[in-house]
Amino acid sequence: MSSALRSPAFVRVLLAGFVSDTGDWMLFVALPLVVYRLTGSALGTSVAFVLELVPVVLLAPVAARLVGRYDRRRVLVFVSLVQAAAVAPLLLVRSAEQIPVLYAVIVLQASCSAVFEPAKDSWMPELVSADRLVSANALIGLAQNVGRLVGGPLGGALLAFGRMDVIVVADITSFVLAAVLLWSAPHDRRRRMKAGGGIGAHAPSAGAAARATGASPTRIGVVSALRQRGLRATYVSAGLAAIAQGLFLVLFVLFVTDSLKGTDAEVGLLRGIQAVGSIAAGAALGLLAVAARPRRIAMIGAVAFGLISLAVWNLPAITTATWPYVVLFMLVGAPGVLLSTGYISLIQTTAANRGSAFAAYGLVSAVGQGVGLLAAGGVQPVTGLLPLLEAQGVLYLLAGVVMLSGHARSRTGAADASAATARKRSAVETGGTRSTS
Template identity: 40%
Template sequence: MIGPLRERAFLRLWIAGFISEIGDWMLLVALPVFVYQLTGSAAATATTFVVALLPSLLLSPVAGVLADRWDRRRLMLGVSLVQAAALLPLLAVHDAGDLVLINVVMVAHAGLAILFEPAKNALLPTLVKPDQVAAANGLIGLNSNLARLIGASLGGVLLGFSGLAGVLLADVVSFLLAALLLLRPFRAGTVKREHPPVFRAWLEGLREIRDRGPLRVMLGVVGLMAVSQGIFVVLFVVFVTDRLGGGEAEIGVLRGVQAVGGVLGGLLVGVLARRLRAGRLLGLALLVFGLISAIGWNGPYVTMAPAFYLVLFAVIGAPGVIAGVGMMSVLQLHTADETRGRVLGSFFSLNDGFQALGMMLAGVLVVPLGLTVMLNVQAGLYALAGLVALRRWWREKPGDAALPPVLTTEAALDADQSVNKAY
């Protein structure tokens, strides 16, 4: 886990992401609570986040093309600055009549964020050695969970004490600090890029997904994960407030405490990746995640003790971050650098589309089917995604300890069959 941190370019990227994600988690936790308090409606809460996902469906493929065409560091720097400014209109929100303004700002914010992610994840494998990619992704996962631990807890507390304005200002400051760390150029990761037409470049990324066995399987896995996550985003607030009788602080703490397990998961990834290849690691982590989720959602039938849910939500963070690392490693390691941004952009678009579907299903079906049924469906979808991954990658050789090297375009055409067998 220490190896990638010796690369100064990766270290700066890592710290910038940590600061930015603290602010993001504050807003991610506070905004659904704020909307639910304004409206008292799970459907209205779902609508806000579905609307925010719509630009991602359109922009993700374009974002991937831009990540392969432009300097990725400069793209992330510019996006961070614009994101800070884009949040400021939310300071004018005061009541339910301002939901339109919330939706407009969320659309803009989500559109900018989708420009950032393909660039960041496409840049990462160029900043570290190929055998350090999983460890670097583990550090990103560790980073995210430390940010969640701090940001989610602060988000609930700040919303209670200072309202949405305090949360927004903190998020703006986090974007500006991250931008400062991205000012200096990276010595690594700079390559000469071609500039094909946008549509043709996008099609090249789709062809790469079609032609790579591991990427085809990941279409189904990511789709199932995204629907499940969409259901969770909407119904977690309802579960804590209506089933557990909690408020802003409890929501923030339970979201934040997941980072405790996530930190452990991030630290374990470097070890696990040398014993399990990325696909198998992903499948096992998703199965464990689904099982623990089911225990939590059905917990109120047995106990309402706060300590039980604190421990449970802390534990679930470990398989969560391990699954995320496994997913990203499969995608990064089986895509050539010159098309990696486009491939990741297409997967982000898929993720957002199915996450929007999950949100809509949660908002529409929670009343007729009931909260417990929908939450158990959410857990079951994660487990199903794990089974799909394990079906594809279970028969791997015990001696295959390390992750495969990053494939070039030429090598990928010749090695596709052998890679499929290895996975």
């Protein structure tokens, strides 16, 4: 196995993602603060987060058809340009009366992401060979985390100086640059070199994936993707992990401020330090080209995530000193990368229709995260903080168990298929012997 960086086309896509993610994180950090300043309401800020999930759910069938029917490179370029245009109205927002404009921008951006992510992920097998998919997905995660480290603090600093206009212009520029880089990536598969860079070499086709899983390669749609036998365990596991993530988004701040008696600075420190583990894991999988099976990567990531989470939530019974939590939150970033890389790589190598499969994956993740967010807000006042935190860790463990069971079923299915193939070959050979005797 070699690094995906040997593919020039992939490098351009990677750079496009890094540029876009840096601009996005500048805006992601600034927008909730702007909403809170203009409305003075925590509810208004919560609405902003919920609005990001709605388009992913509603547009999943549309995304599946767009990605399945049109050239992915063109889809990505078009969506990037739409995102650039969609951000521009933020330059006009100056008062609370203009909050609907800000909410509309959030919905438009989330709608674009609902199409962009499935198109990008389903395009990867056409850019790198199958043995480099894990490396490619890990490097994309690495670029996202580096973009987060660069863009997040920069967005906060610019907003502190009252330069929301600079943030918006920077985000627009990042989308345009990303579109240029994506447009420059090779898109005619017949002209791609299958040696050296590995573009398109040994990439699993829809037909091959369908033959391996018993699905129809021509069927496009989220429902069809959710029914695909070889991916059911992946979707269930991803849904459980998404619920856990939704719980975390709400309960994390309460844990630091209430259980640890921490300050706002410690909230920011522990939230941001996760990027260290994420970058380390992304570098190991992406740059060192570590050979591993996607299902096994996801399983290890889910179990490690659950065990570290349970250790964190129960540690206040022993100590509330900051440094042990810094270490644990630094570590927990690594299994997060393993989990997402495993899911994405598995779908890329198993799905009968990658566009539909990734739209379904986005739908499952959004619904699961929404369930977690609502459960955290509605159940926490009744159960208290610790039981829900414990449930969050257990959900990750269950996600790992589901992947383990899926691994066992896939091995059994592969063994059955091999046995059936052997029986057919034996029958042909026997028949041939009889006909010549």
